[in-house]
Amino acid sequence: MNAINPAIHVAAASIRLGGVTKSYGRLTVIPRLDVEFRAGEFTVVLGPSGCGKSTLMQMIAGLERVGGGRIVIGEREVQDLEPKERGCAMVFQNYALYPHMTVFDNIAYSLRIAGVTKGERRTRVELVARMLGLTDYLGRKPSQLSGGQRQRVAIGRAIVREPAVLLFDEPLSNLDAQLRHDTRVELAELHRRIGATTVFVTHDQVEAMTLADRILILNKGEIEQYDTPKAIYHNPASVFVAKFIGSPPMNILAVSGDGSVLRLSDGRAIAKCGLKGDFQLGIRPEDVAVDHTGAASALKAHVRYREDLGSHSILAADLAGATVRIITPFGSEAPERSELLLSFPLQRLHLFDAMTGKAIPGAFGAATKDQK
Numbered sequence: 001m002n003a004i005n006p007a008i009h010v011a012a013a014s015i016r017l018g019g020v021t022k023s024y025g026r027l028t029v030i031p032r033l034d035v036e037f038r039a040g041e042f043t044v045v046l047g048p049s050g051c052g053k054s055t056l057m058q059m060i061a062g063l064e065r066v067g068g069g070r071i072v073i074g075e076r077e078v079q080d081l082e083p084k085e086r087g088c089a090m091v092f093q094n095y096a097l098y099p100h101m102t103v104f105d106n107i108a109y110s111l112r113i114a115g116v117t118k119g120e121r122r123t124r125v126e127l128v129a130r131m132l133g134l135t136d137y138l139g140r141k142p143s144q145l146s147g148g149q150r151q152r153v154a155i156g157r158a159i160v161r162e163p164a165v166l167l168f169d170e171p172l173s174n175l176d177a178q179l180r181h182d183t184r185v186e187l188a189e190l191h192r193r194i195g196a197t198t199v200f201v202t203h204d205q206v207e208a209m210t211l212a213d214r215i216l217i218l219n220k221g222e223i224e225q226y227d228t229p230k231a232i233y234h235n236p237a238s239v240f241v242a243k244f245i246g247s248p249p250m251n252i253l254a255v256s257g258d259g260s261v262l263r264l265s266d267g268r269a270i271a272k273c274g275l276k277g278d279f280q281l282g283i284r285p286e287d288v289a290v291d292h293t294g295a296a297s298a299l300k301a302h303v304r305y306r307e308d309l310g311s312h313s314i315l316a317a318d319l320a321g322a323t324v325r326i327i328t329p330f331g332s333e334a335p336e337r338s339e340l341l342l343s344f345p346l347q348r349l350h351l352f353d354a355m356t357g358k359a360i361p362g363a364f365g366a367a368t369k370d371q372k
């Protein structure tokens, strides 16, 4: 983007959904959603295919009607308003630019429709083009642009009207890895400068972790967790979230507690814990430690395969019939089909209810205190 930083800065508005529902015929996509996207924040909506992410965006934008409930943008109830009355701009994965129009006219189009004068149109389009590094391309047609440049035109078209709310539905998924990365960095920068309340749908957890002030994780149209990227990563509210974020995802092991230790299905003790019953024990691949000291508490596991990624390796090991993935630093890889001793640091463990999958906060804090 341009080194000179011209700026549009909007008065951001919060988006509040109260009791929003949506069905298509007999299919309930959103059973009931209550959520607030705070003014000026960048929220990423993440969830498996078909969980209702696009439906949510389209209801905010006004392209789909809500089944029930209210959507309030700023102080205005908008669920019955036309899309153009809502103050939202939306960028889709399949951004359709007008092929016969120049970049300038594509960006200026909505201003023309809105009756903005020619002089003002020129000023605003040039400002947006400078922000997006498109100044040299204003005279070109979309067919004469790269995929990334076209995507920037689509973003330019969305921001030129200075919307209080910007909605992105997988805007980067057509781009190759490098361009995706560059555009992601530009979007973060753009958000800082414009300050619009931004809701961004993606399948890509790296995008979610790096762009979001807050991540909303949806599962079957319901909120699994809505929190900062850090909190989602370090304190997942459920097994669903724990397995959805992180690459490779968190290891989950079936354990049972007798009131003093948790045991794996083969009876070996894995951690001290004061709780009784069946649980799911979670630990991230980077938190499993390979024990070289032969500590009595370490557990023997068999390395099944190894993936070398240059900076680090991922080992997959069998432990009590389950697979545990371990991230090991470059240079300390264990050979395939070898045996390893693994240790599971207590402060890195997560405990979840075996039935509901919900996190049990403080399970180890409380247990260690009891046993001191």
Ligand SMILES: Nc1ncnc2c1ncn2[C@@H]1O[C@H](COP(=O)(O)OP(=O)(O)OP(=O)(O)O)[C@@H](O)[C@H]1O
Pocket (backbone or CB within 6 Å): 024, 027, 029, 047, 048, 049, 050, 051, 052, 053, 054, 055, 056
């Ligand atoms: N117009 C429609 N008519 C009927 N069913 C629909 C319609 N739009 C979406 N659906 C269904 O509603 C559910 C949610 O769709 P939605 O597009 O919101 O999911 P999504 O989370 O965005 O999925 P993806 O990540 O695959 O884009 C899906 O089961 C989908 O098939």
